[in-house]
Amino acid sequence: MTIDDAPRDALRGGPRELLRWVATGAAVSRADLSRLSGLSPSTVSQRVEALISQGLLEETGAGRSRGGRRPRQLAVPTGGAVVGAIDLGAHHARVGALDLSGRVVQARTLPVRIEDGPEAVLGALLAEVATLVDGDPAASRGGSATGALRGVGIGIPGPVQHSTGRIVSPSRMPGWNGFDVAAFCAGRVDVPVIVDNDANLMALGAHRTAHSELDHAVYIKAGTGIGSGVISSGRLHRGAQGSAGDISHCRVVADPAPPCTCGNAGCLEAVASGAALVTALRGQGVPVSDLTGVIRLIDDGDRQATALARQAGRAVGEILAVVVNFFNPQVVAIGGRLADCEPLLASMRATLYERCLPLATQTLLIERVAAGQDVGITGAAHLVIDHVVAAA
Amino acid sequence: MTIDDAPRDALRGGPRELLRWVATGAAVSRADLSRLSGLSPSTVSQRVEALISQGLLEETGAGRSRGGRRPRQLAVPTGGAVVGAIDLGAHHARVGALDLSGRVVQARTLPVRIEDGPEAVLGALLAEVATLVDGDPAASRGGSATGALRGVGIGIPGPVQHSTGRIVSPSRMPGWNGFDVAAFCAGRVDVPVIVDNDANLMALGAHRTAHSELDHAVYIKAGTGIGSGVISSGRLHRGAQGSAGDISHCRVVADPAPPCTCGNAGCLEAVASGAALVTALRGQGVPVSDLTGVIRLIDDGDRQATALARQAGRAVGEILAVVVNFFNPQVVAIGGRLADCEPLLASMRATLYERCLPLATQTLLIERVAAGQDVGITGAAHLVIDHVVAAA
DNA sequence: TCACTTCCTTCGACTACAAAACTAAGTCAG
DNA sequence: CTGACTTAGTTTTGTAGTCGAAGGAAGTGA
Incomplete structure (x- = not known):
């Protein structure tokens, strides 16, 4: 599957940004979002409504009053492992299930033998992703639409054409040259698969987390x-x-x-x-x-x-x-x-x-x-979340 | 004067882009603009109307028919030297008067002695800009609002803080360190002055012209x-x-x-x-x-x-x-x-x-x-034009 | 002359957003 | 414990920007 680049609304009040403010704790209420984004209260209300109806946001009761009516607290549905992520390394892979806020719900590191070739390696890792996502207690509790897998992000330790999901002459991955990761994965899971270079994912994860x-x-x-x-x-x-x-x-x-x-x-x-x-x-x-x-x-x-x-x-x-x-x-x-x-x-x-x-x-x-060791999968998750929110 | 960075609408159908398409000859009619920008004909018409009323665009009669009604040709008012530009070099400066399309109307190269200090050098160059702009025959013919100077762009062969217009520890410009070019010029001309590094201006000029x-x-x-x-x-x-x-x-x-x-x-x-x-x-x-x-x-x-x-x-x-x-x-x-x-x-x-x-x-x-030798002043003019259109 | 094309405008509708008015739910002073 | 004030959020109404459809303008070609 081909994924186009991060859309324009990434900056300045787009749904993505609202979501991120809530996810990072910068905003807790609609009023916060209105102040942060500069959007009018009515617009924020409207957008929040939409995000809630898509299961990307939820209300979690009332917060503390600051001298007036108490805010209706917002939160990204946590505990629901809805994004799969794989950060493939030379000898190990970090595999995780993350929620919509980009928080790691479950993760583990697996030994990997790159030289076994893409089918074997990716097949095993995708299976592990499925296990992690299903194994999430919250997901099996609820099990509804909110807990469903929304996408998988994969980081590859070599050059990747992000637009097509294809690997291009990697120096340390024998047997992977020209392999179409996205196409392969599309056949195994029925959600969007986004592939990128591992350093790019680290950059995205670190930037979103710290900078x-x-x-x-x-x-x-x-x-x-x-x-x-x-x-x-x-x-x-x-x-x-x-x-x-x-x-x-x-x-x-x-x-x-x-x-x-x-x-x-x-x-x-x-x-x-x-x-x-x-x-x-x-x-x-x-x-x-x-x-x-x-x-x-x-x-x-x-x-x-x-x-x-x-x-x-x-x-x-x-x-x-x-x-x-x-x-x-x-x-x-x-x-x-x-x-x-x-x-x-x-x-x-x-x-x-x-x-x-x-x-x-x-x-x-x-x-x-x-x-730490989860930057990669965090970045992968952000890429997926951005895509999901954009598509919504 | 402090200039903020190029606004967002630079890409995708903003007034700036419409103007540029006309200026470069990529579009000649409203219909062309509609096709190029993807905007609906009605929207284009409306925007063109606005640009015309601001004197940034004009109609120049009917064009050739392509099997139907003849297009009403559009053009950026040419011949009106309305943007001043200075591309300062180590030993010479290229000074020009350009029109709103970024075309050079008048230009000349002057010898410069950087070591004479900023006041002397910039003073002389600004005077030359004034001469070139006034000396433009079309401007003195018409002389109306269209022909008035709209801004001056200046390229400096050293590090410049574009946001403030200040020079920062240049290696080959004794006596210029810390000099506030924009402030100095603001006292001499009553239009916006935009200052940037000479290489940046070359980049902008070359990119807009060729790439x-x-x-x-x-x-x-x-x-x-x-x-x-x-x-x-x-x-x-x-x-x-x-x-x-x-x-x-x-x-x-x-x-x-x-x-x-x-x-x-x-x-x-x-x-x-x-x-x-x-x-x-x-x-x-x-x-x-x-x-x-x-x-x-x-x-x-x-x-x-x-x-x-x-x-x-x-x-x-x-x-x-x-x-x-x-x-x-x-x-x-x-x-x-x-x-x-x-x-x-x-x-x-x-x-x-x-x-x-x-x-x-x-x-x-x-x-x-x-x-060629006019890339720099072309880039400077584009910077000014972008600023003017954004402010309009 | 009539069908067809291209160009452009007009008009109604839709969307996104905002401003204002309003409801809801609290604090706090007396 | 009452009323003034504060904060939160919704509803209503208005406006700006854009689009689509329809139509007028001005041409070509059979």
């Missing part, structure tokens, strides 16, 4: 691979081919320049990704098997591992410096498993401050992505 | 200095501080890394700008005095100059590769005086194709900015 008031943001996902997601004017920027944010094969100075899976040498991914760190440490005779091991070594203060982490941080900072000068975002946040790695973060920060225009870093926030 | 149907574009301005302008979702992306596109101090690999005016070494500007080429050639004992001389040498096939141009092209390509991977534009165009320098362009292209994700370059256009 919704900022216009321009860049999120780096540093895990086994390395990628980024871009928010421009409050919306996900996917670019012409949908490959925006894919900085993994940007060249960085490194001596020696390690060869990359793409055939070139000195790619950011070959220097700063989790996979690269594992390879490099092994090459130095350190017996690590995976990224977890590397992170443990760094946390333990291992000299070799720390040096590599610093180098990785510098490399990320180098690329990010160009990005920050060019794009001038309000915030740069780093997520993924390497985000908790202090030496990497520190040298990334240092490089950024050293190499950027003072004007660009003057008020720039450089942060860790806060939302 | 108006593309969503995402990057324009490099390579002259005495080096900068870029970014179009995201059809609109100028200025970023958080308004410094977006300022890639002049991104570091590139160069051996030896030449020192930059900013205090660092190896900045793009210190390797690939016109000023850098002059300095480098002089350092090699070649007696050139300015950029014109360098370009002549390159055109003549001088070995040293060509080698430097190639190095410059590689440097630009290196940075641009990151930008293209990150931003994934539909087009990258290079303008400024160095854009006509073949060796530079060629090695930039080569570097770009070598270093970018195939997905990102697959359909990427890499071009020269077409509009």
